[in-house]
Amino acid sequence: MKEYADYDAAAMDLLRTTRNTLANKTGSWRHLRPEFGLKAAACAAACPAGNPIARFMSAAADGRFEEALRELKKENPLPGVCGRVCPRPCEAACNRAEFDEAVGTRAVERLLGDMGAEFGLCLPAPAAKTGKRAAVVGGGPAGLSCAYHLALSGHDATVFEAGGEPGGLLRFGIPAYRLPREALDRELGFIDALGINMKTGCRADAALAARLLDEFDAVVAATGALVSPGLGIEGEGLAGYFKGLEFLAAANAGKAAGIGKSVIVIGGGNTAVDAARCALRLGAEDVAVMYRRGREDMPASDEEVAEAEEEGVRFVFHAAPAKLVGEGGRLRGVALMRMKPGEPDESGRRKPEPVAGSEREAHADAVIEAAGGRADNPFGRALEVDEWGATDNEKLFLCGDAAPGARTVASAIGGGKRAAIRADVFLRGSDFGALKGALLVGGAGAASAAAHRAGESAPGADGSVVRFKNVNTAYFSRAARAAKLERLSPEARVSGFEEVASVSGVAAEAARAEASRCFRCGECDDCGNCLLFCPDMSIIGKTAGAGAAPGFDGDYCKGCGICARECPRGVIGMIEEER
Amino acid sequence: MRRARIENELVSKGHVACPGCGAALAMRYALNVLGPKTIIVLPACCWSVITNRHPECCLEVPVFHTAFETAACVASGVRAALEVKGDNDTNVLAWAGDGGTFDIGLQALSGAAERNDDIIYVCYDNEAYMNTGVQRSSATPWGAWTTTTPATHFKGQEKKNIMEIMAAHRIPYAATASISMPEDLMTKVERARVARGTRFLHIFCPCPTGWRSSPDLTIELARAAVESRAFPLYEIFDGAKRRLSLDPAPPAPVADYIRPQGRFRHLDSAQIEAIQNRVDEEWLRLTKLIENNPA
Ligand SMILES: Cc1cc2nc3c(=O)[nH]c(=O)nc-3n(C[C@H](O)[C@H](O)[C@H](O)COP(=O)(O)OP(=O)(O)OC[C@H]3O[C@@H](n4cnc5c(N)ncnc54)[C@H](O)[C@@H]3O)c2cc1C
Ligand SMILES: Cc1ncc(C[n+]2csc(CCOP(=O)(O)OP(=O)(O)O)c2C)c(N)n1
Ligand code: SF4
Ligand code: SF4
Ligand code: SF4
Ligand code: SF4
Ligand SMILES: [Mg+2]
Numbered sequence: 001m002k003e004y005a006d007y008d009a010a011a012m013d014l015l016r017t018t019r020n021t022l023a024n025k026t027g028s029w030r031h032l033r034p035e036f037g038l039k040a041a042a043c044a045a046a047c048p049a050g051n052p053i054a055r056f057m058s059a060a061a062d063g064r065f066e067e068a069l070r071e072l073k074k075e076n077p078l079p080g081v082c083g084r085v086c087p088r089p090c091e092a093a094c095n096r097a098e099f100d101e102a103v104g105t106r107a108v109e110r111l112l113g114d115m116g117a118e119f120g121l122c123l124p125a126p127a128a129k130t131g132k133r134a135a136v137v138g139g140g141p142a143g144l145s146c147a148y149h150l151a152l153s154g155h156d157a158t159v160f161e162a163g164g165e166p167g168g169l170l171r172f173g174i175p176a177y178r179l180p181r182e183a184l185d186r187e188l189g190f191i192d193a194l195g196i197n198m199k200t201g202c203r204a205d206a207a208l209a210a211r212l213l214d215e216f217d218a219v220v221a222a223t224g225a226l227v228s229p230g231l232g233i234e235g236e237g238l239a240g241y242f243k244g245l246e247f248l249a250a251a252n253a254g255k256a257a258g259i260g261k262s263v264i265v266i267g268g269g270n271t272a273v274d275a276a277r278c279a280l281r282l283g284a285e286d287v288a289v290m291y292r293r294g295r296e297d298m299p300a301s302d303e304e305v306a307e308a309e310e311e312g313v314r315f316v317f318h319a320a321p322a323k324l325v326g327e328g329g330r331l332r333g334v335a336l337m338r339m340k341p342g343e344p345d346e347s348g349r350r351k352p353e354p355v356a357g358s359e360r361e362a363h364a365d366a367v368i369e370a371a372g373g374r375a376d377n378p379f380g381r382a383l384e385v386d387e388w389g390a391t392d393n394e395k396l397f398l399c400g401d402a403a404p405g406a407r408t409v410a411s412a413i414g415g416g417k418r419a420a421i422r423a424d425v426f427l428r429g430s431d432f433g434a435l436k437g438a439l440l441v442g443g444a445g446a447a448s449a450a451a452h453r454a455g456e457s458a459p460g461a462d463g464s465v466v467r468f469k470n471v472n473t474a475y476f477s478r479a480a481r482a483a484k485l486e487r488l489s490p491e492a493r494v495s496g497f498e499e500v501a502s503v504s505g506v507a508a509e510a511a512r513a514e515a516s517r518c519f520r521c522g523e524c525d526d527c528g529n530c531l532l533f534c535p536d537m538s539i540i541g542k543t544a545g546a547g548a549a550p551g552f553d554g555d556y557c558k559g560c561g562i563c564a565r566e567c568p569r570g571v572i573g574m575i576e577e578e579r
Numbered sequence: 580m581r582r583a584r585i586e587n588e589l590v591s592k593g594h595v596a597c598p599g600c601g602a603a604l605a606m607r608y609a610l611n612v613l614g615p616k617t618i619i620v621l622p623a624c625c626w627s628v629i630t631n632r633h634p635e636c637c638l639e640v641p642v643f644h645t646a647f648e649t650a651a652c653v654a655s656g657v658r659a660a661l662e663v664k665g666d667n668d669t670n671v672l673a674w675a676g677d678g679g680t681f682d683i684g685l686q687a688l689s690g691a692a693e694r695n696d697d698i699i700y701v702c703y704d705n706e707a708y709m710n711t712g713v714q715r716s717s718a719t720p721w722g723a724w725t726t727t728t729p730a731t732h733f734k735g736q737e738k739k740n741i742m743e744i745m746a747a748h749r750i751p752y753a754a755t756a757s758i759s760m761p762e763d764l765m766t767k768v769e770r771a772r773v774a775r776g777t778r779f780l781h782i783f784c785p786c787p788t789g790w791r792s793s794p795d796l797t798i799e800l801a802r803a804a805v806e807s808r809a810f811p812l813y814e815i816f817d818g819a820k821r822r823l824s825l826d827p828a829p830p831a832p833v834a835d836y837i838r839p840q841g842r843f844r845h846l847d848s849a850q851i852e853a854i855q856n857r858v859d860e861e862w863l864r865l866t867k868l869i870e871n872n873p874a
Contacts, residue, residue, distance in 0.1 A: 019634060021631045024595070026592070
């Protein structure tokens with residue numbers, strides 16, 4: 001029998017393969033390619049403060065709370081505040097809402113903010129000092145956020161605040177039953193920590209404003225919209241008539257008294273609802289909010305209105321005051337008109353019109369005006385301002401309620417941040433035109449200060465936002481909301497100013513459980529799906545830290561798209577290959 | 580959840596499977612478990628082409644390319660040779676398509692199983708003869724288009740039940756697996772690896788080219804087949820005791836699986852309903868069997 005050795009070795013070698021296929025670059029087959037650019041989650045694109053939601057959720061879901069708080073603080077100095085009072089546009093935009101129920105982002109933000117009691121301020125490291133000096137006029141959330149981000153960018157920031165303490169409406173507008181002062185004060189600790197010069201009790205008039213423009217390298221006006229327009233009707237001189245913001249300021253300072261038994265509040269926004277709830281807490285027995293439009297048009301949030309109703313506040317819609325009625329200089333009541341919706345106005349809402357002959361008098365010991373405030377600043381009322389807060393004076397910036405746009409705490413924080421970034425670019429003499437396209441989360445949302453400081457692009461700055469269709473729900477199971485709010489009984493609430501709502505259960509457990517519900521849209525958590533499912537071994541694992549996405553091997557990837565389809569959280573997209 | 584990682588990457592890049600090939604993934608997972616001490620016997624099938632043309636081969640283990648109908652008997656021969664050499668720990672893996680298993684190679688497979696030869700036999704099932712241009716096999720499901728069963732005369736026969744044929748041989752281990760569930764698949768390869776005698780794995784591998792489906796849907800379709808119970812995952816021990824690997828309750832509608840595939844495009848909703856009924860009946864039959872013979 002012929003032995004193996006008897007065969008012609010060369011002939012045998014002809015049958016044998018000699019090498020693997022690495023020389024065969026199948027990448028040339030591809031007409032689509034995966035891309036791993038940092039994308040914005042739908043929630044983050046909707047958060048006016050630019051909170052890095054998916055990022056902090058990733059850390060919180062793993063119980064790394066301190067890291068989560070640090071991530072938040074890179075963008076927002078006041079998570080414990082937003083986590084209480086924000087109307088949560090993030091939750092309205094949350095991709096998980098299409099799966100079961102939106103993630104309780106605000107609750108997680110609140111819990112993390114409050115963990116500052118344990119972890120401290122968790123501030124980002126400030127940039128090297130620039131020697132530039134910036135003045136911020138107004139110490140509300142917009143001015144504070146602006147000073148915070150200016151200081152983090154290495155500038156010397158000085159805040160001029162008319163009030164005795166910083167906080168603006170967070171202190172003298174929003175009552176403690178919605179925002180306890182400990183929560184506010186804890187987060188304001190950054191003022192000292194960052195060496196921000198805080199000049200309280202200092203109201204800037206036109207003369208000081210001019211001097212600031214002379215003496216500082218940049219000046220930011222964040223003076224709010226605190227001028228009450230009044231009702232503009234007969235009887236505003238009567239005793240028993242109050243301006244909403246003044247009444248709230250007194251109530252919040254514990255100095256309001258003698259409001260009477262029956263109170264009518266005129267308005268439909270935050271001020272109206274909070275004034276009504278404060279009146280109840282100050283001993284009023286019958287409190288009604290009268291609004292000239294319908295419930296659906298009220299600017300106040302449903303949550304607040306519901307809480308107020310539970311406490312006994314009555315809401316009367318389609319009613320407006322014609323005049324205040326009094327006797328001997330003292331208010332007795334209000335002459336009310338019934339209103340009906342007329343033609344739509346600029347806001348798209350139907351303009352209320354009085355119904356002829358509908359006038360009637362309602363009794364009241366006190367009437368509180370609660371119309372929205374008018375913006376004011378000592379630099380000249382008619383300032384032209386762009387969406388970055390830049391004005392026609394290159395060293396003057398404007399933000400918060402004092403500038404046009406939404407009037408919420410989160411938008412004030414976001415606006416202050418934009419103005420800080422814009423001012424930083426001005427102070428450094430950089431070219432803003434080249435930068436600005438890279439700064440907005442999701443291409444149109446809030447600015448990312450963390451990205452600006454790091455010289456990187458904000459998540460989804462090119463407009464890529466992870467939507468529900470980009471999430472692969474096969475990798476998630478349904479789970480009811482874990483972080484739930486519980487509220488004091490209405491009786492307990494109206495007996496004082498104790499905080500009404502708290503998150504049920506143990507904070508760490510609730511935060512972790514709720515964060516675990518988050519899909520972490522656009523945020524690579526190194527799950528390994530793409531690595532495991534690539535038929536061409538062409539996913540190169542993640543090499544960098546939090547949020548960094550993997551890469552792909554262009555020599556071999558055939559562009560099948562499995563990685564993009566199987567990424568649970570929309571990190572990977574497929575784009576046309578350039579050839 | 581953190582997924583399993585591939586430690587033994589024994590399929591090299593540059594192989595020539597179509598984009599989105601399910602069969603390529605099946606090999607990746609199997610070799611991860613079996614490791615470098617494995618000899619593959621590869622009959623004519625897509626995989627004999629995926630390796631790429633001589634003198635290249637994407638598989639970093641020894642491979643015998645063999646005739647279409649001979650996977651099992653060549654594997655038996657390789658095992659015999661190893662025994663002669665006193666090598667007991669090299670895995671012998673016959674790796675064949677559905678055509679090479681359900682049809683032309685069934686005789687050789689039955690012979691090896693009847694002798695309980697010590698081999699692992701994997702049928703990667705893409706439900707047609709793909710290598711030669713999508714001809715029907717006895718693994719092609721009812722209703723499917725292939726080039727030999729055109730839409731006007733789509734396949735009118737049910738898919739053959741290969742698992743019960745293998746069970747009838749009383750082999751120590753047989754299991755179905757899906758590339759959409761790599762951890763389950765690899766667990767089953769490991770069970771096969773440590774057992775002795777003839778071990779059979781039936782791995783469901785969507786084929787974008789032959790199924791006329793978008794290549795990015797490969798995993799999604801494999802998953803939909805499992806979740807709709809069209810391809811149940813289970814194991815059979817010694818041809819008798821059975822265990823369900825996963826009970827997709829409630830199941831997804833089988834239409835979710837059927838609709839995205841071009842090979843079923845011609846079916847109307849009544850015909851899809853008929854498939855649904857067949858799937859429901861088969862599930863009932865399988866779960867009864869399992870109930871009566873639990874592992
Ligand atoms: C009663 C009430 C309840 C609200 N509730 C909510 C809520 O639940 N959620 C929400 O998101 N938003 C709420 N808002 C809106 C929110 O408070 C404001 O949009 C936000 O505070 C605006 O921030 P800001 O910094 O621009 O202005 P402000 O908070 O008004 O701060 C402006 C600051 O500038 C100071 N200032 C003004 N002029 C000068 C000057 N010339 N010199 C020096 N200092 C000056 C003021 O003293 C003040 O401290 C509420 C508003 C009110 C009135
Ligand atoms: C005896 C014989 N008949 C026909 C062929 C041609 N042929 C090669 S592969 C193949 C089809 C293989 O189908 P399957 O086993 O399902 O594997 P797939 O290509 O689908 O992966 C055929 C018909 C052959 N090689 N030998
Ligand atoms: S600030 Fe408001 S919008 Fe932003 S994350 Fe918090 S609750 Fe959501
Ligand atoms: S699931 Fe998480 S990351 Fe995605 S939109 Fe909702 S909160 Fe944001
Ligand atoms: S799965 Fe692999 S081959 Fe397919 S597109 Fe992604 S990297 Fe490329
Ligand atoms: S599949 Fe997982 S590992 Fe891959 S990019 Fe998406 S999140 Fe990251
Ligand atoms: Mg086949």
